[in-house]
Amino acid sequence: MVETIKLGGMVLEFLHSKEDTAGSLDMFKMTVLPNARMPVPHYHESWEETVYGLSGTLTFQVGDEDIAVGPGQSVFIQRGVVHGFRNDTQEPATCLSVLTPGVLGPGYFREVAALISAGAPPDPAKIKDIMLRYGLVPVAPGASTKG
Template sequence: MSNIIDFGSLQLRFLQSKDDTAGSVDIFEMTLQPNARMPIPHYHDRWDETIYGLSGVSTWTIDGAQTDLGPGESVFIKRGVVHGFTNRSAGPATCLCILSPGVLGPQYFREMAALLSAGTPPDPAKMKETMLRHGLVPAPPA
């Protein structure tokens, strides 16, 4: 399975999904272009997430603490912990994302990409509804 989902400044390539693994795991490669970020800090209560740096440096904010993630480094995000990410560097940063168990799949990302590429500013209410329907809970503003 090699399914690329393009958000412009963010690309995902699914390697395994909940559908391929009978719900055991979702695995995808994520490439963040310079200045790319997760616009809404969030948490999920149905899966844990492990991020492994492949190239470049991304910055992860996990439970309020920032961690730079480079090649060969990893972070673990336990379910329920608020997190987000950004790429503050001048080059792309790529990481491997492993969600366990696999309950998210690529559909969430396809839906969000469609909302973000509609040619108009994204509707925050539709983005929030999509997140919640797929198990991502937007964090209240700090």
């Protein structure tokens, strides 16, 4: 069953998670609204991420490189490499993300979405705590590009 999670300027549709793939992968469709910049630069401790563009164009900052991912294009992000993404266009952009192995699941996104939807601006320390509990390590903008 597909689970939809709204997270600020982003909508995720979880297609598969670690629970239904015996930990093999997490797979979700992600739509990013125009001019959205998400998330904070970070790296993953325990998984790789492959992103395949479906519509629109997202710009991924992977290490020191900006990579535009449009329909039919992809980017592979190794564990330990600092990255983030943004939609600099005036159109929504949609991609398919696959995390291998499947160790994240939708729980991280649910927790961050609940914090964001609470009304007040989210506490950066709480977001950092959630990220670290799920194996995402936030990095200050402009810091080292390797985790």
